[in-house]
Amino acid sequence: MKFTCDKSAFQKEISFAQEIISSKSAVSVVSNVYLEAQDNTLLIRATDIKLGFETRMPVEVQEPGGSTVFCDKLGGILASIPDGTIEIDQKDSRVVIKPTFKKAQFSLKTIASDQFPQLPDIDDSAYFPVPSADFKAMIAQTVFAVSDDETRYFMNGVYLERAEDGLVMVATDGRRLAFYKKALTDSLPLFKSVIVPPKVLSLILKRCPDEGQIFLAINDKNLFVKFGMYKMSTILIEGQFPNYQKVIPESQQYELRFKRSEFLEALRRVSIFVEQKSRRTFFSLAQDKVVLSSEEGDIGTAREELSCAYEGPEAVIAMNYRYIEEPLRYMDSDDVTLRFTETGRAVTVSPEPAGDYFHVLMPMQVD
Amino acid sequence: MPVYFHIDLDAFFASAEVLDRPELAGQPVIVGGSGRRGVVSTCSYEARAFGVHSAMPIAEARRLCPQGVYLPVRMERYAHLSSQVMSIFEDFTPDVIRVSIDEANLDMTGTEKLWGQPAEAAALLKTRVRTDTGLSVSIGIAPNRYVAKIASGVRKPDGLVEVPAGGEEGFMLGLPLDKIWGAGPKTQARLAELGIEDMARLRSLSAQTLEAAFGRAGGAFLYKACRGQDPGIYGSEPKSRSISTETTFERDVRDRETLESVLLGMTEELAARMYHDGHSSRTVVLKLRDGSFDTQSARETRDGPFISSRDIYEGALDLLRKKWDGRPVRLIGLGLAQLGCQGGHQDSLFEDDATRRAHKAAAVEKAVFDATRRGLGTITRARLVKPKREHPAAPDDEA
Numbered sequence: 209m210k211f212t213c214d215k216s217a218f219q220k221e222i223s224f225a226q227e228i229i230s231s232k233s234a235v236s237v238v239s240n241v242y243l244e245a246q247d248n249t250l251l252i253r254a255t256d257i258k259l260g261f262e263t264r265m266p267v268e269v270q271e272p273g274g275s276t277v278f279c280d281k282l283g284g285i286l287a288s289i290p291d292g293t294i295e296i297d298q299k300d301s302r303v304v305i306k307p308t309f310k311k312a313q314f315s316l317k318t319i320a321s322d323q324f325p326q327l328p329d330i331d332d333s334a335y336f337p338v339p340s341a342d343f344k345a346m347i348a349q350t351v352f353a354v355s356d357d358e359t360r361y362f363m364n365g366v367y368l369e370r371a372e373d374g375l376v377m378v379a380t381d382g383r384r385l386a387f388y389k390k391a392l393t394d395s396l397p398l399f400k401s402v403i404v405p406p407k408v409l410s411l412i413l414k415r416c417p418d419e420g421q422i423f424l425a426i427n428d429k430n431l432f433v434k435f436g437m438y439k440m441s442t443i444l445i446e447g448q449f450p451n452y453q454k455v456i457p458e459s460q461q462y463e464l465r466f467k468r469s470e471f472l473e474a475l476r477r478v479s480i481f482v483e484q485k486s487r488r489t490f491f492s493l494a495q496d497k498v499v500l501s502s503e504e505g506d507i508g509t510a511r512e513e514l515s516c517a518y519e520g521p522e523a524v525i526a527m528n529y530r531y532i533e534e535p536l537r538y539m540d541s542d543d544v545t546l547r548f549t550e551t552g553r554a555v556t557v558s559p560e561p562a563g564d565y566f567h568v569l570m571p572m573q574v575d
Numbered sequence: 576m577p578v579y580f581h582i583d584l585d586a587f588f589a590s591a592e593v594l595d596r597p598e599l600a601g602q603p604v605i606v607g608g609s610g611r612r613g614v615v616s617t618c619s620y621e622a623r624a625f626g627v628h629s630a631m632p633i634a635e636a637r638r639l640c641p642q643g644v645y646l647p648v649r650m651e652r653y654a655h656l657s658s659q660v661m662s663i664f665e666d667f668t669p670d671v672i673r674v675s676i677d678e679a680n681l682d683m684t685g686t687e688k689l690w691g692q693p694a695e696a697a698a699l700l701k702t703r704v705r706t707d708t709g710l711s712v713s714i715g716i717a718p719n720r721y722v723a724k725i726a727s728g729v730r731k732p733d734g735l736v737e738v739p740a741g742g743e744e745g746f747m748l749g750l751p752l753d754k755i756w757g758a759g760p761k762t763q764a765r766l767a768e769l770g771i772e773d774m775a776r777l778r779s780l781s782a783q784t785l786e787a788a789f790g791r792a793g794g795a796f797l798y799k800a801c802r803g804q805d806p807g808i809y810g811s812e813p814k815s816r817s818i819s820t821e822t823t824f825e826r827d828v829r830d831r832e833t834l835e836s837v838l839l840g841m842t843e844e845l846a847a848r849m850y851h852d853g854h855s856s857r858t859v860v861l862k863l864r865d866g867s868f869d870t871q872s873a874r875e876t877r878d879g880p881f882i883s884s885r886d887i888y889e890g891a892l893d894l895l896r897k898k899w900d901g902r903p904v905r906l907i908g909l910g911l912a913q914l915g916c917q918g919g920h921q922d923s924l925f926e927d928d929a930t931r932r933a934h935k936a937a938a939v940e941k942a943v944f945d946a947t948r949r950g951l952g953t954i955t956r957a958r959l960v961k962p963k964r965e966h967p968a969a970p971d972d973e974a
Contacts, residue, residue, distance in 0.1 A: 382923050455924040570924045
């Protein structure tokens with residue numbers, strides 16, 4: 209294998225591959241990135257076993273062939289050399305990387321490409337399009353709510369469901385839940401609901417442009433994603449996602465309306481004295497005002513009063529700081545409505561005016 | 576006036592070995608990990624005279640004290656002895672914080688009527704421990720847990736140091752800086768670096784100065800510590816608190832039903848205490864002792880806290896099923912470990928029907944316990960009503 213290419217174009221793809229790879233062991237083939245040069249195209253693959261990645265870029269191929277090289281070091285090399293044309297040349301069990309404009313050269317150990325794991329694949333006809341911007345908005349609004357408790361593995365991913373007239377994403381850690389439903393008029397194929405690990409979703413959020421379409425395909429074991437030149441596949445989380453519909457309150461009695469940015473800023477100030485373990489923050493409601501407060505042992509207290517629209521009875525709700533802060537941070541509306549019926553039962557946080565999503569939070573005990 | 580005891584078992588592991596092998600008495604006994612990298616866990620006072628101390632590599636100890644008796648750690652035996660000692664403490668006050676296997680902190684406030692003045696109570700306690708287990712303890716008495724802890728370490732072994740109310744600050748002033756418990760080598764080094772050489776000098780510094788030098792938490796800690804105020808060493812949420820209860824049968828019990836009934840009663844008692852203190856727990860501990868005094872205990876920890884006594888009872892029955900092999904039972908005990916404050920408990924969104932029912936049951940129980948406590952009569956479970964005859968009477972007989 210021998211080819212020349214533009215360093216920065218190559219570096220961009222390799223840095224994406226680096227985000228896929230989780231192993232940093234020089235002896236493991238899954239620490240390596242797979243390179244295959246043919247027909248003036250370079251095929252790049254990477255995997256962490258659960259997640260597969262593939263892309264193609266134009267290069268000038270002098271000798272077709274393929275190999276795998278330690279991705280972490282390759283990334284390091286590319287980051288260290290200036291922009292320009294570089295040459296990648298395989299010599300026996302090594303790959304020599306050299307810029308054409310400098311007297312520098314790097315030689316990197318390889319592992320034969322036939323040892324690289326086979327990535328799952330699916331027929332092109334199985335893919336269906338979803339507007340990228342919509343899909344990304346769904347991810348942004350839900351993925352943070354995924355549980356990282358491995359004993360509740362079935363909550364370690366975002367639930368993707370085909371609704372009658374669109375797509376639904378739900379994520380929960382058992383104490384808070386994020387819900388997003390996007391109505392899509394384009395024909396969506398029917399598929400069984402799946403639990404998608406957050407890693408692939410975060411990568412889509414980061415790497416997929418807002419314009420255009422993202423293509424999805426789903427089978428029993430995997431979710432496949434295509435956008436631009438990129439293809440990713442992820443294994444799905446097996447297990448039964450909890451019956452989320454049961455915890456979404458049908459109607460709630462009281463409403464509190466406030467400015468999102470104002471509330472978020474006050475919340476961050478008050479968070480200085482939030483107990484580290486419980487992160488409990490208090491919200492005392494009275495006619496058209498809310499007092500945010502916190503207390504950390506005998507170290508100190510914080511209190512901030514905000515005006516808001518509220519006409520219900522005086523009440524105190526305690527919530528985990530993170531559970532209220534995160535949705536507010538990711539929401540995109542200027543105004544937010546918080547709804548509840550009893551201070552000890554689920555609270556709903558939604559954009560005002562209502563949008564495609566909302567968040568359900570379980571409060572904490574006040575005393 | 577608050578009264579706390581801090582109790583330390585003297586050279587515990589080594590003393591336990593001497594207890595089991597009386598011929599070792601008076602010899603330098605060193606208990607620790609075997610192998611090249613082992614360290615000393617505990618050594619007897621005789622060994623300390625050679626300069627051996629805990630956490631020292633065994634190899635170094637052997638160099639300092641070649642004639643010592645080196646023994647491996649028998650944790651199971653020590654744990655057994657420890658729980659015997661702890662249960663003696665629990666006879667003196669229900670409020671026992673087990674700090675570690677050989678240390679406990681007792682809230683003795685308001686026990687004067689029962690045990691006399693603190694020093695008398697402490698003497699009594701020391702005697703009980705010695706006669707029941709053969710071990711010696713050092714006790715520190717003070718108006719707060721922190722000073723009690725330090726006082727327990729001042730005179731060892733078999734010590735008894737009382738710091739009377741109002742004497743905390745004076746007591747601390749008489750100590751060198753390295754006696755400030757909680758100020759480790761790093762803090763000690765920093766103190767030396769700043770030229771703070773004794774307690775009086777430390778005492779003269781303002782809270783602001785200390786916070787500037789040791790950070791907010793560190794500064795506040797030192798400020799309180801050198802004044803003999805409790806900086807909160809056991810936190811507002813004690814790490815490992817437990818409540819327990821046990822019964823010794825007059826005649827050994829062989830039938831499951833009796834054991835289950837007794838457990839049910841104990842469950843109610845523990846639940847009542849737990850509710851009253853506003854605590855919650857998710858660990859239940861069962862203790863069984865047979866006719867030959869062979870004691871075993873087992874514990875089970877659940878994901879979430881026990882909501883009602885029924886939850887606890889189910890946990891207890893589960894342990895009984897696993898642990899009891901049908902041998903006659905002389906003593907049965909039940910406890911709740913790792914009690915925490917309920918404050919800040921976060922419920923789950925996905926509350927199932929069982930949880931909902933448990934919450935309702937707990938509400939009823941709380942009301943019943945509260946009524947009983949306030950002397951509004953006694954309400955109890957039918958199963959716990961003792962039959963008048965050997966066999967439960969038929970309902971029409973009762974009428």
